[in-house]
Every structure is written in structure tokens, then in C-alpha cells.
Amino acid sequence: MEQGQAPNGLSSCYRHPGVETGVRCTRCERPICPDCMVGASVGFQCPECVRNGSGTGHGPDAARPRNIAGGAIAGGDRQLVTKVLIGINLLVFLGGLFFSGLVDELVLIGLAFDPELFRVVGVADGEWYRLLTAVFLHQEVWHVGFNMIGLWVLGGPLEAALGRVRYLALYLLSGLAGSALTYAIVAPNQPSLGASGAVFGLMGATFVLFRRLRYDLRPVLGLIVLNVLITVVFREVIAWEAHLGGLVAGAVIAYGMVSGPRGKRPLLQWGACALVLAATVVMVVMRTTALV
Structure with missing residues (x-):
């Protein structure tokens, strides 16, 4: 049992001993009661962290605000990457409506002869880019609409919590993992497309973040x-x-991005990304070997 922890498992506020709370500062991780909570873009911060920037450490970086993943909080639009991703998806969708053949060139497919392109196409034929381009490809209005709503609702808070670079890595690697599993299981001539895999990755990340911040898990569940x-x-x-x-x-x-001690968090973060990427590569290589 940690210092200041009550018998029922809850901690006592570091500024008000005896006041139980299940909420911690997203920067220094000290327990804080409702009277001490200062609302942030994601979670709550203690008064000292708000006043001092990061609330921990020394030197020139100590005053720089840090997000829950340990990265410096970027200035400007906190949802910039989310907006760019939505813009790319919509541009590709419009491109597919006005340029015939674009969908056939970008869709995820294992190995098949395309009568419109008059050639064999697919990831197994060396077109590995389809694993990523299919993540930005949609054919129906309802499909792109639902995915973009999900990206907007889930993406903004995650981008603010993780930072732009980590958030973009999360989105792209989730989409790639979804494409790889589809490629590994679905018949070789069955096309697949859409940002659903990446959006589901944001759902999984939101669950982890809510659990880390001890929020009510029922909405995300x-x-x-x-x-x-x-x-x-x-x-x-x-x-x-x-x-x-x-x-x-x-x-x-x-x-990997929000767990572990802050000193080792970068190793865990990029280690988790490397693990997912490695699993993606293994699935793709194994499936390609089976098809060719």
C-alpha cells in the first residue's frame, strides 16, 4: 500500500490528507481531490503543475508543459493531425469519385488479375503500399462519413493526450495492423478498404487511456x-x-505510451510501436509466401 493510501484502495489528496480520491495529476501523477483539480485538454492537473509548467524535474525543460505520454505539448491547434487525416481521407474519397481506376490502384487486395487494369495486382505481387493506401480509401458516403465521425470524436482527445508524433504513429500502425490481419485471413482476391482499422485502434487506445486516468470506463466500453x-x-x-x-x-x-515510469517511458513507447510493426511485417511476409 502506497503512502497516503486508504484501506479501500483510494489515495488521499496530497494537499488535503484524509480526502480520498481516485484521480491523479496527468503530469506528476500525485492524487488530487476535486478542490485541487485543474481541467486540462485531457484529464486534470494539480495546482503546482499548472503553475510551474511540468511540475517535475529541473533545468530548461522543467517549465515545458508535458502531456501524459511525456512529450512536450505543442503550441497551436491541438487537433491539427486529426484534421489533416480527415482532409486526406476526404480528398482520396473525392478522387475516387472523379478519377476512374484510382480505387483499383489503391485498394487492399492479396493477389488477383484486374480486368480493368489488364494485369495481376496485389500485395503478394509486390504492391505493399496497398496495405497503407487502403486505410485512406472509401467508396460509399456512409462509410467515409461514419469513419470520419469516429476519427473526429476519438482522435482529437488522443492527439492532445499523446502529442502529434505519437498520435500519428498510433493511427498509422493501427491501420497497418488491421490491413495485415485482413490480408493474412481473407481470400487473396477479396478487396478491402477503409479507415475502420485505424479508428478501432483509436478506440483501443481510448480504453487504455481512460483506464490509466481512472475515468469511468463504461462509455468507451x-x-x-x-x-x-x-x-x-x-x-x-x-x-x-x-x-x-x-x-x-x-x-x-x-x-506502451502511457504506462511505466517516466524515465523508461520512451523505451516502452517505441518498443510497443516496434512490436506492432514487427507483427505486421511477419503476417504480411507469411501470407505472401503462402500465395506465391
Whole structure:
């Protein structure tokens, strides 16, 4: 039992001993009661951290505000990367409407002869870029609409919590993991596309972040369960493999980014990213070997 912890498992506020709380400062991780909570973009901070910048450490970097992942908080728009990702998805969607053949060139497919392109196409034929381009590709308005709403709702808070670089790594690696699992399981000539894998990765990361900050998990659990039910019901037209791969990858990456002591956190963060990327490469190589 840590110092200041009550018998029921809750900690006492560091400024008000005896006042139990389950909330900690997202910067210094000290327990804080409602009277001491200062709202931040993600979570709450203690008065000292708000007053001093980071609240921990010494030297020139001590006054720089830090997010929960330990990165410096960037100035300007906290949702810049999310907006750029949405813009790219919408531009690619419009491009697919006005330029025939774009979808065939970018969609995820294992190995097949395309009669419109008059050649064999697919990841197994060396077109590995399809694993990533398919993540930004949509054909139906409802499809791109639902995915972009999910990206906007989940992405903004995560970008503010993790920082731009870590958030972008989370999004892209979740999308790649979803594509890799789809490629590894689905028949070689079955096309797949959409940002669902990346969005499910954001769901997994949100669950981990909520658990780390000791927030009420019911809202995010409800969101995950609802989307899983939709995936099961419409499994004939939805790539459940991309959803599962993205969800697991997002949770693993987020766990590495917000867990462990601050001194070792960068190692855990990029180690988790490397683990997911390695698993993605292994799945793709094994599937490609089987097809060719």
C-alpha cells in the first residue's frame, strides 16, 4: 500500500490528507481531490503543475508543459493531425469519385488479375503500399462519413493526450495492423478498404487511456461493444479482421505510451510501436509466401 493510501484502495489528496480520491495529476501523477483539480485538454492537473509548467524535474525543460505520454505539448491547434487525416481521407474519397481506376490502384487486395487494369495486382505481387493506401480509401458516403465521425470524436482527445508524433504513429500502425490481419485471413482476391482499422485502434487506445486516468470506463466500453455488434451483424460486408487488428494494435501501442515510469517511458513507447510493426511485417511476409 502506497503512502497516503486508504484501506479501500483510494489515495488521499496530497494537499488535503484524509480526502480520498481516485484521480491523479496527468503530469506528476500525485492524487488530487476535486478542490485541487485543474481541467486540462485531457484529464486534470494539480495546482503546482499548472503553475510551474511540468511540475517535475529541473533545468530548461522543467517549465515545458508535458502531456501524459511525456512529450512536450505543442503550441497551436491541438487537433491539427486529426484534421489533416480527415482532409486526406476526404480528398482520396473525392478522387475516387472523379478519377476512374484510382480505387483499383489503391485498394487492399492479396493477389488477383484486374480486368480493368489488364494485369495481376496485389500485395503478394509486390504492391505493399496497398496495405497503407487502403486505410485512406472509401467508396460509399456512409462509410467515409461514419469513419470520419469516429476519427473526429476519438482522435482529437488522443492527439492532445499523446502529442502529434505519437498520435500519428498510433493511427498509422493501427491501420497497418488491421490491413495485415485482413490480408493474412481473407481470400487473396477479396478487396478491402477503409479507415475502420485505424479508428478501432483509436478506440483501443481510448480504453487504455481512460483506464490509466481512472475515468469511468463504461462509455468507451459501450462504444466498443456497439461497434463489435455492428461488425458481427454486418460481417458479410465489413472487414472484421481490420477492426480486430486495429483494436488490438491500438491498445498495445497506447499501453506502451502511457504506462511505466517516466524515465523508461520512451523505451516502452517505441518498443510497443516496434512490436506492432514487427507483427505486421511477419503476417504480411507469411501470407505472401503462402500465395506465391
